[in-house]
Amino acid sequence: MRKDKNTLILNAAIKIFAEKGYQYATIAEIAKEAAVSKGLIHFYFESKLDLMLSVILSFLEHVNEINAKKLIGSISPVDSLKAVFETFQELLFKDSDNLYKGKILNEGLPEVDKIKSKVLKNKKAAIDEQNRKLFDTIDKLIHEGQKASLLNRNLKPEIIRQILGGSSQFLTTGMYLHPFGKGGLGYNKRDVKKAMNMLIDSFRAAK
Amino acid sequence: MRKDKNTLILNAAIKIFAEKGYQYATIAEIAKEAAVSKGLIHFYFESKLDLMLSVILSFLEHVNEINAKKLIGSISPVDSLKAVFETFQELLFKDSDNLYKGKILNEGLPEVDKIKSKVLKNKKAAIDEQNRKLFDTIDKLIHEGQKASLLNRNLKPEIIRQILGGSSQFLTTGMYLHPFGKGGLGYNKRDVKKAMNMLIDSFRAAK
Amino acid sequence: MRKDKNTLILNAAIKIFAEKGYQYATIAEIAKEAAVSKGLIHFYFESKLDLMLSVILSFLEHVNEINAKKLIGSISPVDSLKAVFETFQELLFKDSDNLYKGKILNEGLPEVDKIKSKVLKNKKAAIDEQNRKLFDTIDKLIHEGQKASLLNRNLKPEIIRQILGGSSQFLTTGMYLHPFGKGGLGYNKRDVKKAMNMLIDSFRAAK
Amino acid sequence: MRKDKNTLILNAAIKIFAEKGYQYATIAEIAKEAAVSKGLIHFYFESKLDLMLSVILSFLEHVNEINAKKLIGSISPVDSLKAVFETFQELLFKDSDNLYKGKILNEGLPEVDKIKSKVLKNKKAAIDEQNRKLFDTIDKLIHEGQKASLLNRNLKPEIIRQILGGSSQFLTTGMYLHPFGKGGLGYNKRDVKKAMNMLIDSFRAAK
DNA sequence: GATGAATGAGCTTTCATTCAT
DNA sequence: AATGAATGAAAGCTCATTCAT
Structure with missing residues (x-):
């Protein structure tokens, strides 16, 4: 089953955006990576910005979708919280494409201010909605x-949310480490899961 | 005593880089902010990249300098660790210029790959050294x-370092929050200090 | 009896060319207006330029055809001249499609230089022929x-031809007026006819 | 006395715009004609559209300036009208640069709709003002x-204004003639002046 | 030291045209 | 006959950098 061109372009964009950063990524390079003409990218996506927003949106939708499934049962708020951050780790560690998405998520957000067109405003609204959904999920669990x-x-x-979010993101994307020539992360997926669970447990109320 | 032009430009650069992001910041705008001609910026700094690396370097030097002073006495590793992250909060919360630096630190790193010139390689080496110094300080304290x-x-x-670093950065720069229209951080400098101390305490060995 | 696709496309082209101007008109928009695919336009017309030349040609053929019928009787040269310019006004004022053609006629001519292909050279020759026919008709009447x-x-x-032509065109297309925010023309079809007749009469030889 | 770059570019633009038409003229070609880099054109003019509006504005200012001087004395309305159209002929026939301006004036106006930026809105307002001044001059004289x-x-x-304007423009720019391969105009500056005066005289009230 | 006019490489985007279906 | 996905050349514009003054 061949991937359609839309997905092909989206995946090429994820890779190039993450490697070069949004600004340094060029349509030409994304087109080359996707083995597609420059024109076709603008056939499927209104603009370069649209392309990046599409990447972010699809990731957030995926996260929320998975969370929704996971949180159906009647587990405790603390376990639910663990499950939510586990989703992040799972997605981000699954393959390098998703790891890339974590970086784009971080880098792309300032660009959102530049949105002018109606289509992109709608896309931004969709992103905001998915984001709010994610935040609400986390905040509600903490509150409960x-x-x-x-x-x-x-x-x-x-405060708790920022600590969990920051830790999760730094642990998975390896920020702080990469630019200074230290090789690998020095730990693996399993370590991260354990650490996040311990971290959440550390916020348990003292008896 | 008037600030010399070099510092004038550096401060303007901090502000514009942080507001617009490295890529969207223009030399023209930095020059305008510094009330200086475009040409003069290239008289003092080899390139735009040099300018940003200079911002990062001066921040890291400042951090390490303060840490060096703080850690002279014979306090416990745990308290030392608290002191180190307190340095971050102090600097970043002190004034908006320093808060800006936190963002630049985060955003500027991918640019470092593009370094070609000899002068910039030296500057990068200096940054790496300051960074290693900071990391070594943290890692050594954890290890002790x-x-x-x-x-x-x-x-x-x-793992511990990434959790502390991520939490510190997210708490101070408000990442995660800003782009989604939620207004202020919802907490203050005092809250952050308390949270970081609790976080570090949570890693204490169970008796 | 349904219009055939060729005519459908031609009419859509007239509208879009006149509204947007040749350069700003896009094949995509013409296709949409004609409720036809982009590809089909290139099935019936060699190129965008061919499409515009076809519009011009069909208009000139129409003008000459009508003139031929009108000038069969043995009316005086002056009355014939009036009849010829009346044809213009009639066609151009008849409906907005024809009014559009007047604009296209004016705007499209510089494009003719770009003709390269054999098919278009033939089309240009046909246009030239129709034009010469029109000019000859006018010049001959003036000369007689x-x-x-x-x-x-x-x-x-x-000189007389240019005055009559320029007046006719400015009176019908409202050039000079439109871009400066003055609303309507301020006069109607009847006024134009009267003015053109008076103008022609003013060239009568003094007795 | 060397022409400054601004004027150099303006003159190159006049030539290329008139030869190729606004849309087909490219910044690259104008730059080449002016023996200047592409970037410099955008240093002096906000955009391609700004460049054309600047051409039109400078022409209209010139026309109104000359008219103002000519109409100071207390000549009759009819003679004044002749003087006004004489200004046009003088300017347009003076040299090919000015003849070009007549064409640009005609072709450029539809572009004005596309104006978005504040700077260009101001420029458009300036053009409108000069145009209104010209129209008011003509209309007032006719009315008097x-x-x-x-x-x-x-x-x-x-109606009278449109006839005079259309005749004037067609006589000077040779519209109608050029595209159909007829060589020169077949008449000269003197012929045009005589014709315009006769035309105006033909609108004199019958005694 | 300081200026800013001048350069030019490089980017996104548009759109007529092609062609497999 | 008809479609529309796909192509790619071409264009306007930005901006770091240079250099004569």
Whole structure:
């Protein structure tokens, strides 16, 4: 089953955006990577910015979709929280394409300010919605956990969320490390999962 | 005592780089902000990239300098660790210029790959050295703490470092929050300090 | 009886060319207007230029055809001249499609230089022929009028032709007016006819 | 006395715009004609459109300036009208640069709709003002002439203006003629002046 | 030291045209 | 006859960098 051109371009974009950064990535290079003409990219995507927003949107949709499935059962808020961050690790560690998406997610957001066209405004709205969904999921779980005295009430939920989010992202994308010539991460997927679970457990309310 | 032109340009660059991002910042705009001609910027700095590396380098030197002073006494590894991350918060929260530097630090790193000229290679080497110094400080403290059974030995030092670094950065720069229209951070400098200390304490070895 | 596709495309082209101008009109838009695929346009017309030349040619053929019928009887050269320019006004004022053609006629001519292909050279030759026919008709009538002492001999026929042509075109297309925000023309079809007749009468030889 | 680069570019633009038409003219070609880099054109002019508007504006300013001087004395409306159109002929026949301007004036106006930027809106406003000044001059003279029973009252002033304008333009730019392979105009500057004066005289009120 | 006019490589985007289906 | 995905040349514009003054 052949991938359609749309997906082909999207995957090439993920790779090039992540390798070069949004600004340094060129349509020409993405086209070359996808083995497609420059024109075709603009046939499927309104602009370079549209292309990047499409990458981000598809990733967030994927994350929320998986979360929705995972959180159906009646597990505790703390376990749910673990599950949510596990989703991140799973997706980001699954293959390099997804690892790339984590970087793009981080880098692409400032670009969103430049949105002018109607189509892109709609796409941004869709991204915002997916983001809000993700944040709401996390914040609600933290809040529930605190209400049920399962999580430490001494920290504001926003603080906890930032700690978990920052740790998750740095652990998976290896930020801090890469540019300074240190080779690999020095740890693996399993280590990350364990660390995140311990981290969440550390926020449990003292008995 | 008037600031010399070099510093004038550096400060303008910090502001514009942080506001627009490295790529979208233009020499023209930095020149305007510094009330200086475009030509003069290239008189003091070899290139745009040189300018950004100079910003990063000066920040890291500042951080290491402060750390060196703080860690002279014979405090425990855990308290030292707290002191190091406190340095970050202090610098980054001190004024908006330094907060900006946090963002630049994050964003500028991919650019480093493009370094070609000899002068810039030297500058990169200087940055790497300052970075290694910072990392070594952190890693050594974690290692000492684990050896002295003050810190949990179940987690690799790299993991702990990434968690502390990620949390610190997300808490101070508000990443995750900004692009999605949520207004302020919802917490303040004091909250961050408390949270980082609790976080470090959570890695203490169970008795 | 359904219009055939060829005519359908031609009419769509007239509308879009006139609204947007030749250069700004796109094949895609013409195709949409004609409710036809882009590919089909190139099935019926060799190129965009061919399409415009076809519009011009069909208009000139129409003008000459009508003139031929009108000038069969033995009316005076002056009345014939009036009839010829009346044809213009009639066609151009008849409906907006024809008014459009007047604009295209004016705008399209510089494009003719770009003709390269054999097919288009033939089409250009056909246009030239129709044009020559129209000019010859006008010039001959002026010349006859002058010879019969019905028209002022102080003005060269070319001069008279340019005055009549320029007046006719400016009166019908409203050139000069449109771009400066003045609303309608301020006069109607009847006014134009009267003015053109008076203008032609003004060239009558003084007794 | 060397022409400054601004004027150099403006003159190159006049030539290329007139030869190729606004749309077909390229910045690269204008730059080559001016023996200047592409970048410099955008240093002096905001955009290609700005460049053309600048050409039109400078021409209209020139026309109105000359008219203002000519109409200071207390000559009759009819003679004033002759003087105004004489200005056109003088400017347009003076040299090929000015003849070109006549064509650009005609062709460039539809582009004005595309104006978006603030700078260009100001430029458009300036053009509109110069145009209104020109139209007001013409319309006022026609109106005065009719009021003083010097000009035929059977024709609306707008009609007379269009006839004079259209004739003037067609006579000077040779529209109608050029594209059909007929060589020169077949008449000269003197013929045009005589014809325009006769035309204006033909609108005199019958005694 | 300081200026800013001048350069030119490089980018995104448009769109007529082609061709497999 | 008809479609529309795919192509690629060409264009306007940006901006770091240079250099005469």
